Structure formats: C-alpha cells, structure tokens
Amino acid sequence: MSKRKKSILKPLILSTLSLFIILVVVFYVMDKDREGKQNPTENSQPVVEPSPNTPPELGENNNQKLHDYINDLFSFAKEGKVVGIPFVSGKAKKQEVQNKWGEPDQTTDTESGRYEEYKNRNIVIGYTGEIVSDIRSYDPELQKIRQNDIKKAGGEPDQIRYYKDETQDQIILVYQVTPLTELKWILPKPTDQEPNPKVDHISVFTQVKNQAEQSTPPDQQKTIADLSLDEKIGQLIFAGIAGTTVDSNTKSLLTKYKVGGIIFYKDNLINPSQTVQLLNQVKSENGQKVPLLLGVDQEGGRVTRLPGGLINFPTNKEIGAINNSQFSYQVGTMLGKELKEFGFNLDFAPVLDINSNPNNPVIGDRSYGNNAEIVSKLGIQTFKGIQSQHIIPTIKHFPGHGDTSVDSHLELPIVNKSLQQLKELELIPFEKAINSGADVVMVAHILLPKLDADFPSSMSKNIITGILRQQLDYSGVVITDDMTMGAIIDHYSIGRAAVESVKAGSDIILVGHGYNNAVEAISSLKSAVQKGEITEQRINESVSRILELKKKYEINNEKVNNANIEEVNQSIKKLLDEYSN
Known part of the structure; x- marks a missing residue:
C-alpha cells in the first residue's frame, strides 16, 4: 500500500472509532436512566393505580365538565x-319520533305503557x-x-325508590323538577363494596293526562x-x-x-241506635280531606244486613216473577231510604246475575x-x-x-264460556245497566x-280493561268482590291479588275481613x-274516578241523629200491600 493511501485511511479509522465510542457512552447513559425510572429510590413517590371502586382523579377541567354536564341534565329535565x-x-307525539328516527328496534308493552327502544341512540x-x-x-x-x-349538584332527592328483579337491584333517585316532571337517576343499589355506584341510566318522566284526567274538573x-x-x-x-x-284497628285504618271506604256486616250492626252511633264514630275519626264511602250488602230477600226489625222485601226471584218495573223501582227507592236512615251511602246491590244454572249455590233466588x-x-x-235516594x-x-x-266464598269457580257466549247472555244486563248510568x-x-287462563276476573286485565272498559265502554268505578273470599285467598296472597287487580283496571279493592289483610293490601300497592x-299516574286515574263518584252523590261526613224504623216500615208495608194483590 502506498504512503498516500495510508495517510488517507488513518484519519478515517480514527473518526469511525471516535463515533463508535460516543454512541456506546450515549446508549449506556440512556440505559441507566431507564433503570433508574424502573427502580425508584426510597425517596421516589410510587405510582398508585386507581382502585376499581374509586373514581379516577379527574383533572380540574374534566371535573368542571362533569359538574356542568350534570347541571345541564337537571336544567334540560x-x-x-x-x-x-x-x-x-x-309534548312530543309518537309520529314525531318516528318521522325523525324511524321505526324502533324493539317495542315492549308494560303496565306503565308502551316503550320503544332505539339501540344505536x-x-x-x-x-x-x-x-x-x-x-x-x-x-x-x-x-x-x-x-x-x-x-x-342536585342536593338530596325528593324521593328514593327501589327496583329489583332476577337480574337487577337498583336504587332510583327521584328529583321533582316540575310539578309534572321527574328526573330519575337509576343506579345499582349501593353496597359495602361499592358505596358510591355509577349511573346506569336516567329517565325524564312527565305525567301525561289521559282522556279521563283531561275531563277532570280543575278543583278535583x-x-x-x-x-x-x-x-x-x-x-x-x-x-x-x-x-x-x-x-x-279501625282508628288505624x-x-x-x-x-x-268501610264495609259493614251483620255482626257489626246490633240495633238501630248502635248502628247510627258506630257510623257517626267512623265519620268522626275520618280526618281526611275526602269523605268516606260507607257500604253494606242490603239486597233484600235473604241478603240483608240492617238491624231493627225492618220488614224484609221478597227475594229477587219473587220480584222477577212479579215482573213489574214500577215495583222494582220502588223497592230500590225503599232500599235507598233504609240505608239513608242509618247514615250509609253505598249499597252493594242490585244483583244482575242471570240464574242460568239451577245448581248455583251462591246466586239462586238473589237473581x-x-x-x-x-x-x-x-x-x-x-x-x-x-x-233516587242519593245512595250509590x-x-x-x-x-x-x-x-x-x-260458591266463590269457598272456592274459585270456573266458567268455560267464550266471549261470544257471554255476550249472548251474561253480559246483557251489565251492558244495558252501564248504558243506563250505572256508576x-x-x-x-x-x-x-x-x-x-292465568287470572280470575277480579284480577284479569283482559276482562276488566278489555271487556268492561273497552268493549262495554264503561268509565265508572270498578270494585272487586271481597278479596278475602276463598276463591282468592286460597290461591294468592292478599297483597299480590290487590296489585294484580289494580294493574288489571280495578279502582277499589274490597278487603272485607281482617285488619292485617287490609294493611297488607295497602303496603303491597305502595311497594x-x-x-x-x-x-x-295509574293510581291517580282510580282516585279521579272515586272522587268523581263521591262528588256526584255529595258524600260527606255529616252525622245522623237516629233511624226512624217505624216510618220506614210503614212505607215498606204499604208498598208490599199494593203489589201483593
């Protein structure tokens, strides 16, 4: 190799070697720096991962954004x-929703109404x-x-509700943001493991007046x-x-x-003065804004409850044999007068059952x-x-x-008839009575x-809402027969029966016997x-019909001085004498 070539290569080799040494030093320093970060000294602060049960620490801006978002939710609600x-x-109508969003992905009909889900939204x-x-x-x-x-952001809620089924156990924080609108926050129920749960969803619910409520007077x-x-x-x-x-117990009720309302049976009523006194006491104890319904089974014939030796009327079967409209009207008038004398305001009569089965153990001559x-x-x-006597x-x-x-007092009767068969016989008197102003x-x-196939008529939405309200166009008060009868109490708890009956469309649950039964029905409905x-809103619908009924008949808590049995009996005797010939 020539001297010239050696002189050129020597500086090149030295430069390359110097560059290599520099790179080695740089990589060494960087590696030590990484090692220091991965192995902090005792004075270093450890990095703490957030617990899954603890909300992550939000920056000042994010925390403010969350607060603003919650305030917006309250304001919008x-x-x-x-x-x-x-x-x-x-305010919005279903057609408006479907015009903007199209058909829903899923539709569910519940007791609360129809719900339509838009999953992508x-x-x-x-x-x-x-x-x-x-x-x-x-x-x-x-x-x-x-x-x-x-x-x-919102303070303590106005109400706290709970919901639980097979898959969910939730707490609902309810804020009454306007008289008609609630903002509901639905979260998993707090536990020891998670005392501060995250929101699952929210609901902005507005009470919408149905047709019945729209016709309700403002004072009501x-x-x-x-x-x-x-x-x-x-x-x-x-x-x-x-x-x-x-x-x-009566005071508590x-x-x-x-x-x-209170129903009275024969064992509550000993004589006229005691009966008047009892009803007056009940009225005195009623400290509510709304007067009481005071009812009794006074059909005439074998079903009579009132004391004092009142002259009894013939059975309905015998009245049917007479078949005189004026006589029936006057019998009804006298039944009303009897109740008025004692201070009652509702009669569980008349019977409109058609006695088509000669083996019927409970209706018979009551028809x-x-x-x-x-x-x-x-x-x-x-x-x-x-x-005519202002008795309901x-x-x-x-x-x-x-x-x-x-007998439904003892067992649950089963009738294997179709709707068409009922329309051809059983429903005829009820439809005509409804069209004549039955309340x-x-x-x-x-x-x-x-x-x-699942529920008896007193708990059946198909029968109460589907047939009575919709097909017969009935808008008055629906009351159940006594829920403590064997037909119900032997198959359902009184609380479940009450809930199902109201869901089906009943307005009043009759609990004829047992203080605890009445309390259970009330607590189950509230729950x-x-x-x-x-x-x-469903409860309000029934209350509206009940208040309208009480207003129509001018129900009040005025007391009765005494029952003039002699005067009533004279009128009954005169009536019976007139039609006995």
Missing part, C-alpha cells in the same frame, strides 16, 4: 328534555297513548357520573295533587272492621292508612231469574230507585256469576279460561308504586 335528544317529554321512549311521557337515556357518558356527584285535579301517595292508595281500599265500636231481558229491566229499575248502587257480579256451580260495577272472582310496577 325542567323542560322535559334530555341532553342531545330533540323530543320533549309530555342509547334511548328508550315511553308513551302514554300517543304522547311521549318517558325519555330514558343510556348514554355511556352518564356512566362517568356517580351517586355522590348527583347529590352534590287540585285535590288529587294535594293528596300524598298514602292518601291516594287509601282511597283504593274498602275495608271491613271487627266489632260494634271503633277500636284501635282511618287515620294511619286513610282508607277510602231476578233466568231471562236476560227481565233481569236487565228489573235490575236497572232497582238501581235507579236506589240512586253497585251492580254485580260482573261478568256474571249465574252459571257457576261453586259502580263489582267484579266477581271467576276463572274464565277462554278469556284469561308496587315505589318499584315502578304500578305508576302513580
């Missing part, structure tokens, strides 16, 4: 809105009729909010609004009492549970006969006579107890498998409302 949703609860829309009444948002952003965040709407939930549920209970005086036209004509005249008549036992061979219908405890199984 006051207008019936959910952030990011173009519809207003209580994380939204469920609930309807009352054709009006949006509930907007439920499952936006993932909501799951960044915890229970304490809600209370920090105010009365309903002024009633507490306990007072409303009390109006749905017609309770029996024990003994011949007002004892502690009236003052604590605020029942809307006007086996002819639908005669039963209709005489039954209607009887209830009109009762009405009750037509019974819908949809017809005449073709049973079992109260009592529903029987009968299983009709062709109409509802069903708190859990969302029955809406408070």
Whole structure:
C-alpha cells in the first residue's frame, strides 16, 4: 500500500472509532436512566393505580365538565328534555319520533305503557297513548357520573325508590323538577363494596293526562295533587272492621292508612241506635280531606244486613216473577231510604246475575231469574230507585256469576264460556245497566279460561280493561268482590291479588275481613308504586274516578241523629200491600 493511501485511511479509522465510542457512552447513559425510572429510590413517590371502586382523579377541567354536564341534565329535565335528544317529554307525539328516527328496534308493552327502544341512540321512549311521557337515556357518558356527584349538584332527592328483579337491584333517585316532571337517576343499589355506584341510566318522566284526567274538573285535579301517595292508595281500599265500636284497628285504618271506604256486616250492626252511633264514630275519626264511602250488602230477600226489625222485601226471584218495573223501582227507592236512615251511602246491590244454572249455590233466588231481558229491566229499575235516594248502587257480579256451580266464598269457580257466549247472555244486563248510568260495577272472582287462563276476573286485565272498559265502554268505578273470599285467598296472597287487580283496571279493592289483610293490601300497592310496577299516574286515574263518584252523590261526613224504623216500615208495608194483590 502506498504512503498516500495510508495517510488517507488513518484519519478515517480514527473518526469511525471516535463515533463508535460516543454512541456506546450515549446508549449506556440512556440505559441507566431507564433503570433508574424502573427502580425508584426510597425517596421516589410510587405510582398508585386507581382502585376499581374509586373514581379516577379527574383533572380540574374534566371535573368542571362533569359538574356542568350534570347541571345541564337537571336544567334540560325542567323542560322535559334530555341532553342531545330533540323530543320533549309530555309534548312530543309518537309520529314525531318516528318521522325523525324511524321505526324502533324493539317495542315492549308494560303496565306503565308502551316503550320503544332505539339501540344505536342509547334511548328508550315511553308513551302514554300517543304522547311521549318517558325519555330514558343510556348514554355511556352518564356512566362517568356517580351517586355522590348527583347529590352534590342536585342536593338530596325528593324521593328514593327501589327496583329489583332476577337480574337487577337498583336504587332510583327521584328529583321533582316540575310539578309534572321527574328526573330519575337509576343506579345499582349501593353496597359495602361499592358505596358510591355509577349511573346506569336516567329517565325524564312527565305525567301525561289521559282522556279521563283531561275531563277532570280543575278543583278535583287540585285535590288529587294535594293528596300524598298514602292518601291516594287509601282511597283504593274498602275495608271491613271487627266489632260494634271503633277500636284501635279501625282508628288505624282511618287515620294511619286513610282508607277510602268501610264495609259493614251483620255482626257489626246490633240495633238501630248502635248502628247510627258506630257510623257517626267512623265519620268522626275520618280526618281526611275526602269523605268516606260507607257500604253494606242490603239486597233484600235473604241478603240483608240492617238491624231493627225492618220488614224484609221478597227475594229477587219473587220480584222477577212479579215482573213489574214500577215495583222494582220502588223497592230500590225503599232500599235507598233504609240505608239513608242509618247514615250509609253505598249499597252493594242490585244483583244482575242471570240464574242460568239451577245448581248455583251462591246466586239462586238473589237473581231476578233466568231471562236476560227481565233481569236487565228489573235490575236497572232497582238501581235507579236506589240512586233516587242519593245512595250509590253497585251492580254485580260482573261478568256474571249465574252459571257457576261453586260458591266463590269457598272456592274459585270456573266458567268455560267464550266471549261470544257471554255476550249472548251474561253480559246483557251489565251492558244495558252501564248504558243506563250505572256508576259502580263489582267484579266477581271467576276463572274464565277462554278469556284469561292465568287470572280470575277480579284480577284479569283482559276482562276488566278489555271487556268492561273497552268493549262495554264503561268509565265508572270498578270494585272487586271481597278479596278475602276463598276463591282468592286460597290461591294468592292478599297483597299480590290487590296489585294484580289494580294493574288489571280495578279502582277499589274490597278487603272485607281482617285488619292485617287490609294493611297488607295497602303496603303491597305502595311497594308496587315505589318499584315502578304500578305508576302513580295509574293510581291517580282510580282516585279521579272515586272522587268523581263521591262528588256526584255529595258524600260527606255529616252525622245522623237516629233511624226512624217505624216510618220506614210503614212505607215498606204499604208498598208490599199494593203489589201483593
């Protein structure tokens, strides 16, 4: 190699070697730096991973954004809105939703109404009729909010409700943002492991007036609004009492549970003066805003409850044989006068069952006969006579107890008739009475498998809502037969029976016997409302009908001085003499 080539290579080799040494030093320093970070000294602060049960520490800006988001949710709810949703609860119509969003992915019909789910929008829309009444948002952003965040922004909720089924155990924080609108925060129920749970979803629910409520006078709407939930549920209970005086249990039913009505049986009523005194005591103990319904079974014939040697009327079977409309009207008038003398205001009569089964152990001569036209004509005249005395008549036992061979006081009767067969016989008197102005219908405890294989008529939505309200267009008060009868109590708890009956469309649950039974019915109804199984709006519908009934008949708590049995008997004797020839 020449000297010239050696002189060129030598500097090149030195430069390359220097560069290599520099790179080695740099990599060594970087490696030591990484090692130092991975192995902190005792003075270094350890990195703590957030616990899954502890919300991550948010930066100042994020924390403020969360607070603002919650405040927006409260503000929007006051207008019936959910952030990011173009519809207003209580105002928007179903057609508007479908025009903008199209058909829902899933539709569910519940006791509360119809719910339509739009999965890609994380939204469920609930309807009352054709009006949006509930907007439920499952936006993932909501799951960044915890229970304490809600209370920090909105304060303590107005109500706390709970919901539990096979898959969920939830707490519902309810904020009454307007008189008609609630903002509900639904979260998993707090536990020791998770005392501050994350939001599952929210609901903006607005009470939408149905057709019945829209026709309710403003003063009655105010009365309903002024009633507490306990007072409303009390109006749905017609309770029996024990003994011949007002004892502690009776006081409790009236003052604590605020029942809307009391039924009296023969063993409550010894003589006229005691009966008047008992009813006056009951009225005195009623400290409610709403007067009581005071009812009794005074049909005439073998079903009479009133004391004092009142002259009894012929059986309905005998009256049916006479077949005189005027006589039936006057019998009804005298029944009304009897009740008025003692201070009652409701009669569980007349019977509109057609006695089509000669082996029927419970109806028999309580019926006007086996002819639908005669039963209709005489039954209607009887209830009109009762009405003439400002006493509320009750037509019974819908949809017809005449073709049973079992006493529902003891067992559950089964009638294997179709709707068409009922229309051809049993329903005729009820339909005609409804068209003639009947205000109260009592529903029987009968299983009709062709109409509802699961529930007896007193708990059947198919029968109460489907047939009575929709097909017969009945808008008055529906009361059950006594829920402590064997037909019900041997198959259901009294609480479950009461809940199912109200869900089916009943307005008043008759609990004829047992203080504890009445309390159980009341507590079960309240629990069903708190859990969302029955809406408070549904309770309001029944309360509205009950208040309208009491207003129509001018029910009040005025006391009666005495019962003039002699005068009533003279009138009855004169009537019977006139038609005995």
